[in-house]
Structures are given as structure tokens and as C-alpha cells.
Amino acid sequence: MTADARFDVTTTTTCGYCGVGCRLEAHAVGDHIVAVSPAADGPANKGHTCVKGRFAHQFTRSRDRLTAPLVRENGELRLASWDEALDRITFDLTRIKAEHGPDAIAGLASARATNEDGWAMQRVFRAAIGTNNIDNCSRVCHSPTSYGLRKSVGLSGCSGSFDDIEQSEVLIVIGANPTQAHPVVGARMKQAALNGTKIITVDPRRTELADVGALHCSLRPGTNAAFLNGIAHVLIRDGLVDEAFVRDRVEGFTALADLVQFVTPEVVEEITGVPAADLVQVAHLWGEARTGSIAWGLGVTEQRYGSECVQMICNLALLTGKIGRPGCTLMPLRGQNNVQGVSDIGALPDCYSTYRPVGDESVATLFEATWGVPLRRERGLSLPEMLDAAIAGKLKALWICGYDIGQSDPDTAKVEAALANLELLIVQDIFENETSREAHVMLPAASFLEKTGTFTNAERRIQLVHAAAAPPGAAKTDLEIFQLVSARLGHELPWSGPEDVMLEIGALTPKFAGVTYERIGRGGLQWPVAPDGTDSPRLYEQSFALPGGKAQLAAIPYKPPGDEASERYPLILVTGRRLEHYNVGTMTRRTANLELLPGEWLEIHPDDATAHGVADGQQVEVESRNGRIQVTARLTERIAPGHVFTAFHFPETRTNLLIGQSADINTSCPEYKVVAVSVTPARVGSGAARTHAVVA
Ligand SMILES: Nc1nc2c(c(=O)[nH]1)N[C@H]1C(S)=C(S)[C@@H](COP(=O)(O)OP(=O)(O)OC[C@H]3O[C@@H](n4cnc5c(=O)[nH]c(N)nc54)[C@H](O)[C@@H]3O)O[C@H]1N2
Ligand SMILES: Nc1nc2c(c(=O)[nH]1)N[C@H]1C(S)=C(S)[C@@H](COP(=O)(O)OP(=O)(O)OC[C@H]3O[C@@H](n4cnc5c(=O)[nH]c(N)nc54)[C@H](O)[C@@H]3O)O[C@H]1N2
Numbered sequence: 001m002t003a004d005a006r007f008d009v010t011t012t013t014t015c016g017y018c019g020v021g022c023r024l025e026a027h028a029v030g031d032h033i034v035a036v037s038p039a040a041d042g043p044a045n046k047g048h049t050c051v052k053g054r055f056a057h058q059f060t061r062s063r064d065r066l067t068a069p070l071v072r073e074n075g076e077l078r079l080a081s082w083d084e085a086l087d088r089i090t091f092d093l094t095r096i097k098a099e100h101g102p103d104a105i106a107g108l109a110s111a112r113a114t115n116e117d118g119w120a121m122q123r124v125f126r127a128a129i130g131t132n133n134i135d136n137c138s139r140v141c142h143s144p145t146s147y148g149l150r151k152s153v154g155l156s157g158c159s160g161s162f163d164d165i166e167q168s169e170v171l172i173v174i175g176a177n178p179t180q181a182h183p184v185v186g187a188r189m190k191q192a193a194l195n196g197t198k199i200i201t202v203d204p205r206r207t208e209l210a211d212v213g214a215l216h217c218s219l220r221p222g223t224n225a226a227f228l229n230g231i232a233h234v235l236i237r238d239g240l241v242d243e244a245f246v247r248d249r250v251e252g253f254t255a256l257a258d259l260v261q262f263v264t265p266e267v268v269e270e271i272t273g274v275p276a277a278d279l280v281q282v283a284h285l286w287g288e289a290r291t292g293s294i295a296w297g298l299g300v301t302e303q304r305y306g307s308e309c310v311q312m313i314c315n316l317a318l319l320t321g322k323i324g325r326p327g328c329t330l331m332p333l334r335g336q337n338n339v340q341g342v343s344d345i346g347a348l349p350d351c352y353s354t355y356r357p358v359g360d361e362s363v364a365t366l367f368e369a370t371w372g373v374p375l376r377r378e379r380g381l382s383l384p385e386m387l388d389a390a391i392a393g394k395l396k397a398l399w400i401c402g403y404d405i406g407q408s409d410p411d412t413a414k415v416e417a418a419l420a421n422l423e424l425l426i427v428q429d430i431f432e433n434e435t436s437r438e439a440h441v442m443l444p445a446a447s448f449l450e451k452t453g454t455f456t457n458a459e460r461r462i463q464l465v466h467a468a469a470a471p472p473g474a475a476k477t478d479l480e481i482f483q484l485v486s487a488r489l490g491h492e493l494p495w496s497g498p499e500d501v502m503l504e505i506g507a508l509t510p511k512f513a514g515v516t517y518e519r520i521g522r523g524g525l526q527w528p529v530a531p532d533g534t535d536s537p538r539l540y541e542q543s544f545a546l547p548g549g550k551a552q553l554a555a556i557p558y559k560p561p562g563d564e565a566s567e568r569y570p571l572i573l574v575t576g577r578r579l580e581h582y583n584v585g586t587m588t589r590r591t592a593n594l595e596l597l598p599g600e601w602l603e604i605h606p607d608d609a610t611a612h613g614v615a616d617g618q619q620v621e622v623e624s625r626n627g628r629i630q631v632t633a634r635l636t637e638r639i640a641p642g643h644v645f646t647a648f649h650f651p652e653t654r655t656n657l658l659i660g661q662s663a664d665i666n667t668s669c670p671e672y673k674v675v676a677v678s679v680t681p682a683r684v685g686s687g688a689a690r691t692h693a694v695v696a
């Protein structure tokens with residue numbers, strides 16, 4: 001309830017946009033949310049929010065919201081009752097399973113929905129359908145972070161908290177643009193810089209944070225490994241290693257020292273373009289500081305060797321003992337509100353919750369005992385494998401919850417071919433999107449402001465989400481939808497609400513053992529959570545979560561990225577995001593943020609613009625080996641010559657037509673960050689991009 005007379009009800013909840021996990025107060029009048037303000041006691045936001053959390057809530061009332069199921073009939077989607085839609089799904093899934101086996105069916109869980117929604121979906125796939133074909137959007141985002149952290153230090157999550165930002169003497173921000181993508185964390189970093197934290201930014205673009213930093217290193221896209229190994233070289237060469245820490249707590253020093261001995265600052269300058277003296281300065285700032293943290297983002301992960309680079313980031317913390325103490329944190333800036341959580345709870349083809357392999361007999365039998373059905377021991381298909389299987393005609397049905405692969409996945413033409421080849425495509429979302437163009441059934445879901453559950457932010461902090469309004473029309477929560485379908489498939493999901501789901505997660509997941517809604521309360525709980533409710537704001541204080549308790553240094557050489565500039569494609573395109581819009585933009589394009597930023601553009605350095613005959617504001621054609629789009633050019637000196645930048649928030653731009661199949665070697669995370677392109681003035685009527693209306 002609320003003390004403010006302007007509102008009927010005020011509900012404390014957690015923001016559903018990015019992984020910062022700001023706590024919000026949502027104010028409703030009648031059925032409508034009319035305002036959102038920051039919760040003063042939010043552990044991550046401490047009374048702040050950004051333009052999305054605070055203002056981008058009008059989408060909840062958009063006329064475009066899905067308010068009833070849709071089913072395809074004679075080529076068209078038409079309104080249907082829940083019974084009709086569920087009958088169609090049950091009939092088709094049962095038929096496909098009988099004809100082709102359970103592995104002809106696959107699912108994608110949402111990084112935007114709650115832990116409880118994700119848990120329900122993976123249970124439907126594993127227990128009701130009988131396949132491990134379940135994946136989520138971390139595949140294209142921070143899966144390399146998860147892989148790298150698990151190899152180097154053991155657990156797939158931030159080693160500390162955002163509170164370590166202010167306690168860091170030095171903060172390296174590599175391949176992340178927090179003032180745009182994690183604005184509240186970006187603001188905390190800026191504030192820390194003003195209070196003395198030395199920020200080192202490592203990014204081909206001069207990000208806003210670079211303006212308050214001690215040093216900006218503008219490297220060539222795709223050369224992080226050379227940079228990181230070069231720092232390790234200087235740390236070892238100049239006696240900046242914490243020898244006691246390395247001796248007692250770390251393995252693999254000799255192999256790393258042997259590998260990096262020839263990676264001199266001069267070699268690094270040659271590969272990355274970062275002046276040798278700057279590299280030495282970074283190593284000394286880092287090595288000589290008492291405390292220091294490293295934050296990273298997609299400029300590290302969305303690369304061919306992204307997972308290896310995460311291991312190399314860990315090397316720098318381990319060599320200098322900057323982990324497991326205040327102000328010493330490995331801080332991956334996880335993207336979506338619950339991309340950490342949806343992976344933690346096991347919406348992945350190879351693991352149950354907290355990354356326990358599906359082939360682990362003791363884990364599988366525990367799940368079998370609770371769910372009462374036999375479970376598969378072989379891993380399922382990852383997202384790219386699902387698309388290949390659909391094109392090959394082996395995958396017949398795909399159920400996608402809150403993930404618009406038609407806009408966000410690489411190689412749009414390939415995604416469209418895969419979707420078009422399915423016998424059953426279920427899209428469960430709050431809006432129609434690019435993926436749903438091919439849907440056979442659409443299920444209308446409740447948004448984060450209309451449901452209860454939990455999200456896990458980028459600090460491993462599980463926080464409560466509370467419904468602040470009712471879902472529109474006949475829309476249902478994702479959890480309710482999974483319960484309805486599962487029951488029809490003959491496997492009841494025996495919960496009376498999301499709180500019961502969390503109790504099941506805790507019972508089957510030792511690292512969540514003590515999690516209850518009551519204990520989560522207003523402050524959240526950072527996993528692992530002991531049975532008595534004690535949580536873990538800081539990992540690795542005494543030992544690492546690897547056999548023997550020791551961390552692993554990785555000795556891995558630099559290798560060039562998957563794509564490189566050529567005479568035909570002389571510029572390197574980097575893609576990313578902008579402050580005002582969120583990923584595929586279904587939500588932010590239906591808010592006043594559209595007025596702040598109504599369309600896409602290509603950032604190009606004035607020298608390149610001159611060389612390629614492009615003027616500011618001109619429509620240009622961008623072509624890669626994979627495809628061609630049209631977009632407006634804007635000249636800016638924030639981008640280095642030789643590189644261009646655009647985002648992917650507008651479906652009509654079709655940015656991802658340009659992205660090919662190059663991906664991280666260990667996790668298949670696409671190389672969205674390094675694509676060789678040509679940029680030329682658009683020929684009138686060349687029709688590279690399909691346009692369609694975006695209704696606010
Ligand atoms: N406003 C807004 N916020 C968002 C999102 C959004 O769409 N809009 N999306 C959310 C999601 S899902 C995610 S994952 C996060 C992403 O957040 P970030 O990881 O910060 O995202 P990006 O802007 O894609 O990329 C970060 C930086 O990597 C740099 N980069 C590119 N190539 C390289 C390279 O080879 N080396 C280095 N060192 N840097 C490189 C780019 O220039 C860019 O500045 O943001 C989340 N927050
Ligand atoms: N070129 C390029 N492409 C990229 C990237 C890049 O840097 N460059 N980044 C990649 C990254 S990091 C990511 S994470 C992806 C993100 O790509 P997506 O996951 O596809 O994008 P989102 O906008 O986060 O939301 C997906 C869908 O969830 C729906 N949704 C929101 N809330 C709910 C809910 O509560 N329930 C249900 N059922 N649906 C909901 C939205 O309407 C939307 O259709 O994009 C990737 N694509």
C-alpha cells in the first residue's frame with residue numbers, strides 16, 4: 001500500500017530491463033502503472049534508476065500488447081481461446097513426439113522472465129516432453145563468461161558485488177559500456193572515479209567512462225587476448241606478481257610465464273594498436289594498487305575467442321591476488337534482468353541448476369525422484385544446433401518464450417529459414433515480434449510488472465519481483481502457461497504459485513538450499529545460500545570452487561578474430577546498444593524513449609566518411625560477406641578510423657543480416673563484435689532493408 005495520495009497502490013519490485021537489478025517502487029492508479037521511482041534501499045541502485053527503469057513502463061498499456069492467444073489458420077494468425085491454443089499445442093507436440101521422438105522438439109527460455117518461469121520451462125522439456133533440448137539467450141551473450149569463470153575460479157558469477165566498485169583503487173573496464181548499458185553501475189563508476197578510483201577503459205570506442213578515466217586504451221576489435229597476455233607479461237617481468245598468493249592458491253604459473261614471455265609491449269602494440277607505453281602503465285597501475293576490480297562485457301565475450309579471454313581476465317586478478325577481498329572483484333556485467341538466473345536454474349542443454357551436468361548420475365537420480373519420471377543423461381541441442389537441426393528437417397517444433405531470435409540472433413536469413421521449416425513454432429511473448437511472423441501459435445504473457453517471482457542480477461543477487469498491475473486481457477504469467485501445457489501433456493507441475501517453485505529449486509539445488517521469499521526480503525540473497533539462509537556476497541575468500549580449492553591460470557595464445565578487413569570489406573563493424581532502447585526494442589519502442597531516439601544510425605569516423613564518399617546524415621549501404629543493409633550515417637570522432645558502429649534495436653534496420661556464423665570456439669556465442677564491411681552511399685531504390693511500421 002502507499003502513503004502517497006496520488007497513487008492507489010505502490011509495489012516494491014525489481015527492474016525487468018538490465019542485469020543491474022535496480023529495486024523499484026511501481027505506483028498504480030486503478031489497473032494502471034502510472035509512475036515508477038527508485039527504491040531507496042535497493043542494494044545495487046541505492047536510490048537511483050536509469051531512463052528505462054524509471055520511465056519505460058508505458059509499454060504495459062500499449063494497444064499492441066498480446067491480450068489473447070493467436071493460432072495460425074489458412075496462413076493467417078487469428079484470435080483464439082486458451083482452450084483452442086492449448087489443444088493445438090498439445091495435439092501437435094504429442095504427434096511430433098510420437099512420429100519423430102522427443103528430440104524433434106526444442107525450447108528457448110527467456111532471460112527476461114523469472115527464475116520460476118525458467119525452472120518451469122526446463123521441467124516441462126525434461127520431464128513432460130523428455131528432451132534436454134533447452135537453451136536461453138545467454139548463449140549469444142555471456143555464455144563465454146560462464147565458461148571462463150568456471151574454468152579459472154569455479155563458479156559462474158561475479159566474484160563479489162557492485163559495492164566493490166567504490167572500494168577499488170583501480171578499475172579496468174574492458175569491452176563494456178556501462179554508462180549506456182548498465183547506467184546505474186556506470187554512474188557508480190563515474191562517481192568512484194571522481195572519488196579517486198583510477199578507471200582504465202579498454203575499448204575500440206572512446207566510451208563516456210573514458211572521459212573520467214585515468215587511461216583509455218583503444219584497441220583493434222578482436223585483439224583482447226594480446227592485450228591481456230601483454231599485461232600478464234609486464235606483471236611478471238616487472239615483479240608485480242603476488243608471489244605468496246600464486247604459490248598458495250593458484251596453479252599453472254609456469255606455463256603462463258613461459259607463454260607470455262615473448263608477448264612484449266611492442267608485440268602487443270603491433271597487434272592491438274595500443275601504444276607499448278600505455279600497456280606498461282596499465283600493468284603498473286593494476287599491479288601496484290592494493291585493490292582492484294575488472295568489469296567486462298560483450299566486447300570480450302561476443303568474439304571468436306571470448307571464453308578464452310575471460311580466462312585471461314581471471315589471470316590478471318589471480319597473478320596479483322586481487323580476488324576474494326573487498327575492492328577486488330571479477331565483475332561480468334551480465335546483460336538482461338535475469339540472464340544470470342535463467343542459466344543458474346538450468347535452462348541449458350547440458351546442465352541442471354547451478355551448472356551440474358545432465359550426465360551426473362547422482363544429480364539426475366535426485367531430479368528423477370522428485371519429478372517422478374525417467375530423465376535423459378545425454379546433453380540436448382544448443383540454440384545454434386537447434387537452428388541447424390530445423391534447417392536439416394530434424395527439429396520439428398520450437399517453443400520460444402520471451403526471446404526474439406528473428407531480430408537478435410546472427411545471420412537473420414538463416415534464422416528465418418530455420419523458423420520457416422518448423423511444423424510447430426510457439427511464441428510466448430508480451431508482443432508480436434520478428435520471430436512471431438512464422439508462429440503457429442502465440443501465447444500472451446504477463447510482463448515483469450504484472451507477475452511475482454525472482455530475478456538474479458549480475459551480482460548473483462536473487463531479488464523479489466512483485467506484480468504491480470494485472471496482466472492485460474486474457475494474458476497469463478509464463479509460469480501459469482507452463483503449468484497449463486504440462487498438465488495437458490500428462491505431467492502436473494504441482495505448485496500453487498511461484499513461491500512453491502522456489503522451494504523446489506532449493507530442494508534440488510544445494511547452492512539455493514536456504515532461499516525462501518521471506519529470507520530474500522527487500523535486500524536479496526547472493527548465492528550460494530546455505531540451508532540456514534546465510535548468503536555469499538563475496539566468493540573465494542579462502543579457496544576456489546575447483547578441485548583442490550586452487551584457481552587455474554590459463555596459458556592461451558592470441559589468435560586473430562574470425563573476420564578481418566580486406567580490400568572489398570575495408571572497415572570493421574562493431575555492433576552494440578544505445579541507452580534509450582533495449583535489445584530488440586519491443587518494449588522501449590512503445591514508450592516515450594522512441595521520441596528520444598527514433599531510429600538507427602551508423603557511427604563512422606570523418607576520415608573514413610571522406611574516403612568512402614559518405615556525408616553526415618546520408619543513407620548508406622553497409623555490406624558484409626553475409627548480407628547488406630541500409631542505414632543513416634553519422635560522423636563522429638568517438639569511433640577510431642577503420643571501425644564503424646551500429647546497434648540492433650530497430651527491426652527495420654535488420655542489422656543481423658550482416659552477422660555471419662563465426663562464434664566463440666567453446667560456447668558458440670556469436671562474433672557480433674567483429675564483422676568486415678564496406679560502406680557506400682546508398683543507391684536509390686536498392687532496397688537492401690525491408691521496412692515496416694513500428695507503432696508506438
Ligand atoms: N540501454 C541498453 N542497456 C542494455 C541493453 C540494451 O539493449 N540497451 N542490453 C542489455 C544486454 S542484453 C547486455 S548483454 C548488456 C551489454 O552491455 P555491454 O557489454 O556494455 O554492451 P555493448 O555495447 O554491446 O558492448 C560493449 C563494448 O564493447 C566494445 N567492443 C567491441 N569490440 C571489442 C573488442 O574487441 N575489445 C574490446 N575491449 N571492446 C570491444 C564496444 O565498442 C562497446 O563499447 O547491456 C544490457 N543493457
Ligand atoms: N548485432 C547484435 N545483435 C545482438 C547483440 C549485439 O551486441 N549485436 N547482442 C545479443 C545479446 S547480448 C542479447 S542478450 C540478445 C537479446 O535479444 P532478445 O532476448 O531477443 O531481446 P530482448 O529485447 O531482451 O527480449 C526478447 C523478447 O522477450 C519479450 N519479453 C519481455 N518480457 C517478457 C516476459 O516477461 N515474458 C515473455 N514471455 N516475454 C517477454 C520481449 O517482448 C521480446 O520479444 O541480442 C543479441 N543480439
Ligand code: SF4
Pocket residue numbers: 015016017018019020021022045049050051052053054182183184185
Ligand atoms: S540500470 Fe538497469 S536495472 Fe537499473 S533502472 Fe536502468 S535498466 Fe533497470
Ligand SMILES: [Mo]
Pocket residue numbers: 140141142335336
Ligand atoms: Mo545480452
